[in-house]
């Protein structure tokens with residue numbers, strides 16, 4: 001059992017319990033990808049597996065799980081709502097590298113500085129944030145340009161011990177995902193055309209930032225090459241622009 005497998009299992013089980021989950025297509029060649037890295041005694045298999053679902057309110061629920069031995073484990077899990085909901089993104093970046101663990105967990109806002117939006121989607125989860133932050137102190141250095149994409153309830157932490165990941169990080173992950181699904185339950189479709197246009201712009205802003213700055217690009221390129229990596233990023237991990245181009249071509 002690898003470090004983030006229980007997180008993934010929990011998430012999929014909870015989603016299956018609470019939502020009417022449909023599968024979401026994963027482009028051929030991206031469901032599972034393996035490489036052998038390192039030399040001699042240091043050889044490791046690195047396996048990247050992908051998971052994707054959708055519902056009537058959630059455009060894409062997707063996970064990328066990288067398993068490469070004790071010092072390389074990643075679970076990147078993101079939920080992208082449909083463009084006619086003003087729901088935040090659920091964003092989890094759980095990363096274990098030789099240098100240690102790096103944990104980012106948030107309900108990433110469409111409109112960070114909008115107080116009405118904060119009242120709707122951040123204030124209700126502040127108690128959860130505070131409960132878990134006691135055990136998961138602020139992780140320090142954080143890219144300035146990424147700040148607009150995170151809420152005041154952003155958990156950002158770099159635990160020293162794996163046990164902290166297995167206990168406190170796992171508890172926080174469960175609580176955030178449950179709270180997110182409560183928001184999803186309550187969400188009503190947006191019909192105002194001005195607000196709809198703002199939501200689309202906010203989703204594209206977020207998506208372009210993440211595709212452009214994907215911190216995993218270097219790692220994936222080393223393991224699987226440039227072509228596979230760029231296609232994985234734009235054709236699966238952050239695929240909204242491609243999907244919009246397709247629906248434009250059809251409609």
Ligand code: DBV
Pocket residue numbers: 064074075076091093095097102104142143146149209210213214215216218219237
């Ligand atoms: N990050 C991803 C995807 C990953 C992934 C799709 C599938 O967005 C993994 C894999 N994140 C990943 C890896 C690292 C990080 C780091 C492998 C380590 C990179 C390295 O050190 O080589 C949150 N993730 C990070 C960092 C941040 C985040 C802030 C540290 C980057 C740095 O120090 O420069 N999540 C990440 C982020 C956003 C987000 C930047 C922005 C909106 O949602």
